Amino acid sequence: MPTIFKGRSQELAMLFPAMACLVLIIVVPFCLSIGFSFTDQRLMPRPIPTRFVGLTNYERMFADRLFWQAIGNTVLFTVLVVPFQLMISLCVAMALNAAIPFRGLFRTVSILPLLLPITVVVAIWAVLYRIPTGPLNTIYQLFAGPEAYIDFVGGSDTAMVAIVVLSAWATFPYQMLIYLAGLQDVPGDLYEAAELDGATAWQRFRFVTWPCLRNVNIFLLIITTIQALKLFTQVSVMTKGGPNGSTTTIIYYLFQQGFTSQKIGYASAISVFFFIAVTTIAVLQRVFLKNEGEQ
Amino acid sequence: MIRIFPRGTLMPFLFACTVALGVLLPLMMMVTISLNPDEQDILVSMGSLKSFIPETVSFQNYIDVWTDPARPFFRYMMNTAIVTVATLLISITINSMAAFVVAQGSLPGNKMVLLFVVATIAVPAESLVLPQLILAGKLGLVDTYVVQILPGIANALSIFLFFQFFSRIPKDLFEAAELDGFSFFQKYRHIALPLSKPVISAVAILQFLEMWNAYLWPVMVTRGPEVRPLTVAMGAFFGTNQRIPWGDVMAFAVSMAVPVILFFLLMQRQFIASVMSSGVKG
Numbered sequence: 071m072p073t074i075f076k077g078r079s080q081e082l083a084m085l086f087p088a089m090a091c092l093v094l095i096i097v098v099p100f101c102l103s104i105g106f107s108f109t110d111q112r113l114m115p116r117p118i119p120t121r122f123v124g125l126t127n128y129e130r131m132f133a134d135r136l137f138w139q140a141i142g143n144t145v146l147f148t149v150l151v152v153p154f155q156l157m158i159s160l161c162v163a164m165a166l167n168a169a170i171p172f173r174g175l176f177r178t179v180s181i182l183p184l185l186l187p188i189t190v191v192v193a194i195w196a197v198l199y200r201i202p203t204g205p206l207n208t209i210y211q212l213f214a215g216p217e218a219y220i221d222f223v224g225g226s227d228t229a230m231v232a233i234v235v236l237s238a239w240a241t242f243p244y245q246m247l248i249y250l251a252g253l254q255d256v257p258g259d260l261y262e263a264a265e266l267d268g269a270t271a272w273q274r275f276r277f278v279t280w281p282c283l284r285n286v287n288i289f290l291l292i293i294t295t296i297q298a299l300k301l302f303t304q305v306s307v308m309t310k311g312g313p314n315g316s317t318t319t320i321i322y323y324l325f326q327q328g329f330t331s332q333k334i335g336y337a338s339a340i341s342v343f344f345f346i347a348v349t350t351i352a353v354l355q356r357v358f359l360k361n362e363g364e365q
Numbered sequence: 366m367i368r369i370f371p372r373g374t375l376m377p378f379l380f381a382c383t384v385a386l387g388v389l390l391p392l393m394m395m396v397t398i399s400l401n402p403d404e405q406d407i408l409v410s411m412g413s414l415k416s417f418i419p420e421t422v423s424f425q426n427y428i429d430v431w432t433d434p435a436r437p438f439f440r441y442m443m444n445t446a447i448v449t450v451a452t453l454l455i456s457i458t459i460n461s462m463a464a465f466v467v468a469q470g471s472l473p474g475n476k477m478v479l480l481f482v483v484a485t486i487a488v489p490a491e492s493l494v495l496p497q498l499i500l501a502g503k504l505g506l507v508d509t510y511v512v513q514i515l516p517g518i519a520n521a522l523s524i525f526l527f528f529q530f531f532s533r534i535p536k537d538l539f540e541a542a543e544l545d546g547f548s549f550f551q552k553y554r555h556i557a558l559p560l561s562k563p564v565i566s567a568v569a570i571l572q573f574l575e576m577w578n579a580y581l582w583p584v585m586v587t588r589g590p591e592v593r594p595l596t597v598a599m600g601a602f603f604g605t606n607q608r609i610p611w612g613d614v615m616a617f618a619v620s621m622a623v624p625v626i627l628f629f630l631l632m633q634r635q636f637i638a639s640v641m642s643s644g645v646k647g
Contacts, residue, residue, distance in 0.1 A: 080549045081470040085478070088463035091519035095497065096485050102496035113499070162384050168377035176381040178633060179388055185625050188578050189599040190618040194391045196603070197398065197611065200411055205394065208412035239387075244574075244640060251641035271373065300491050303580040307600045321491050321581070328495040329585055341492040348489050 100345075106338035113332035120335075127339035137340065139315050140323040146230055147237075147319065148298040155238040156290055159245035164279075166246070167253045184243040188303045191240040196308060199223050199232055223309060226316040233304050233317055240304075241297070245290050252286035253279070288359045292352055299348055320344050393417050395622075399426050399615035407611050426616035433613075436598060437590050438620060445594040447510055449576045452517035453569050460520055460568075461561065464527030465553040469539060479528065485521040491581060498585050512586045513594070517576055523568045526643075530564045531557055567639040577625065595621050 107127050111120050131137050166177050183191065198205050199222040207219040222232040260278045269277065302321040305311060311318035311326065318326075324344065328337025394417050401407050402425035410416050431438050467475050467482070497516065498507075506512040539552050547555065580596050587593040599621065602614050629636055 078472065081466045081472050084462040084550065084553065085466040085470075085472070087459040088519070088524060089478070091459065091515070092482070092485055092521060094500075095516050095519035096488055096490075096493065096521075099493040099496035099500060100488060102499070103493060106496065106499075111499075113495075161380065165377035165380040165384070168374050169371055170374045170378040170381055173381075176385055177637070178630070179385045180381075181629070181637070182388055182392065182626065184574065185629050186618075186622050187596045187599070189580065189596045190395075190622055193599065193602070193614050193618050194395050196609075197394065197411065197416075197615075198391060203412040205412045205416065239391075247637060247640040248643070296489065300489060302491065303578070303596075303600075306580070306584075307603050324491075324495070325581065325585075329498070334495055334499065337495050341495060345489060345492040348492070349487055352487060 103338040103341050106334050107342050109335045111334040111338070113329070113334050123335065127336050130336065131339045131343065136315060136318070137323065140318045140320050143230060143315075143317060144299060144301065144319045144321075147234060147301055148295060150231070150234045151237055151298050152291065152294050154234060155242050156245060156287075156294060158238060159242045159290075160249050160283075162242065162246045163249035163253055164275075167250055180246065181243045183240050186240065188240055189307055191236060192304055192307045195232070195236040195239070196223070224313055226314050229309055229313060229317045233301070233308065236308075237298075237301070237304055245294060248286060248290055249283070252283050256282040288355070291359070292355050295355065296348060296352060299344075299351070390417060395615050395618055398611055399619045400424070401612055402426060404610060404612055411611075426612040427620065430613050430617045430620065436601075436617075438598075438617065440590050441593060441595045441598045442621070444510070444592050445577075445596070448513045448594060449573060451510065451514050452576055453572055455514065456518040456520050456523060456572060457565055457568060459518060460523040461527045461531075461558065461565070462553060464524045465531050465557055467524075468528050468531035469534070469552070469557070470549065482521045482524050482528070486525060488521075490516065494582060494585060497582075501586055507586050508588050508592055510592055513579075513583055513592065516582060517572065517579075520568075520572065523572065526564055526568055527561065530561055534560060563639070563642060566635050567643045570636060570639045571643055 108122055108124060109120050110123050110126075162180055166173060166180065170176070186194075199207075201207060201221050201224065202219040206222065210220055211218055220228060222228050256279060260282070261274060264274045264278050300321055301319045302325065305317045305319055305322050306325070309317045311322050320340065321344070324337050324340045327333050327340065397415075397417055397419045398407055400419045400422050401410075402421070402423040407416070430436070463478075466472065467479050472478075501507050501512045506515075534557060538556055539547075542552050542556055578596065579594065580600065583594050583597045584600070587597065590598070599614075599617060602609060602617070
């Protein structure tokens with residue numbers, strides 16, 4: 071009896087720190103944000119006590135034009151960056167999976183962007199996008215004449231696209247490595263069989279590679295989508311949500327409302343909405359795209 | 366003609382060259398600008414070949430950013446290092462322990478614990494920053510290392526990855542150890558943990574990348590250079606409406622990126638293997 075008890079107390083002691091942290095860092099704040107969303111809680115203490123305001127925050131949120139703009143921007147970013155980034159990652163992975171010369175060197179080089187913190191990437195791209203004579207505009211001038219330039223970051227139409235390209239550049243190596251792992255798992259004899267059948271390169275991709283990547287694709291689609299929905303740093307450093315709110319994402323709006331404007335109650339309603347949206351999207355993707363071998 | 370390119374590899378090779386250029390040109394530009402001490406010249410030559418291939422090599426910008434008292438580079442670097450290393454060590458220790466209990470232990474609620482862990486993986490940390498900030502304020506933790514370390518160590522994904530690995534270890538290994546009088550903790554410490562190097566490095570790398578990019582949380586909970594990490598200091602170059610000193614910005618960026626890139630070059634094999642393995646799940 072004492073020995074069993076001793077073994078179990080050890081188990082409890084080993085389980086406790088991680089569970090305590092999860093409760094303190096995730097469960098308690100989660101419950102707090104639901105609670106705050108029904109109050110007029112402020113960040114800094116005020117002389118007037120915090121009041122229960124019912125659904126006011128939610129009513130305000132659904133009537134808030136800027137909130138809907140933030141949702142639109144976040145959706146736009148996600149819809150642009152996910153296919154773009156996954157396509158690039160897959161193409162690079164296929165090139166680096168082929169028996170090309172200097173393959174190791176190419177792999178090393180293509181991973182480098184992942185090692186740069188986003189703030190450094192933003193600094194680099196701020197120069198690339200510079201007006202009127204940054205590198206990208208210099209290239210543009212070759213086609214459009216010497217005085218022409220595009221204000222990539224400063225234009226409402228182009229700012230989000232500029233953030234998309236920068237983000238894809240910064241993080242594509244992660245997806246590329248996962249694709250590379252997936253490509254290495256494709257059985258080689260499938261390709262041999264396809265070749266014997268006279269399949270073209272495109273047919274080999276379409277009917278051998280692509281089906282074999284199904285699980286990898288689903289995994290990457292879900293994590294890249296969730297990553298995209300959380301867009302904050304690039305926007306916060308490069309555009310401050312502008313111009314004219316055209317790059318204000320949900321998280322950036324939440325930060326503005328809750329931290330800069332100190333409206334915790336209102337921002338909590340936004341965060342509850344964000345949590346529900348992200349979870350729903352993840353679950354829906356999961357349900358509609360079943361892994362191979364699942365019912 | 367000698368066949369350098371086996372059949373079907375010319376196109377992939379050309380594509381790989383394009384990608385390599387797309388990665389290296391911006392990096393070369395970063396280095397080139399950082400070596401140019403003349404801000405006026407940087408602006409004038411931006412976009413020309415001169416901003417990709419250094420004409421002058423001067424370390425003036427580096428000396429400037431390393432010795433700027435208003436923006437103490439090495440202090441920021443130490444802050445980042447302390448927060449990152451502490452997070453990784455604590456996180457890997459407590460999360461692997463908890464995972465071992467769930468995978469190999471005999472506590473009655475283990476299934477519930479696992480369910481709870483899986484459910485918390487889905488919670489986006491960004492949606493919790495405001496209540497976390499209020500909690501941190503109530504606990505008097507704002508502007509400390511602790512407040513930057515805490516959110517990272519509660520890592521449900523890390524528990525789950527360790528759980529997957531530990532539950533695949535054959536039971537016989539542990540039964541033999543029990544005969545030798547190993548306690549539960551000793552089984553974890555002396556059998557499971559030494560076997561789990563691949564998971565440890567995968568978890569460590571994923572979490573390192575996360576900490577290295579952390580921005581939202583440190584911006585909210587740090588005020589001055591005493592505990593601020595490098596990323597936030599870097600972001601602050603863009604905070605004001607003043608003219609951005611590009612030479613300094615790029616010297617700061619290079620100083621920040623080089624240690625990590627060197628470390629990566631040394632550990633490349635493990636890095637690639639770890640990231641690859643992180644996707645094989647679900």
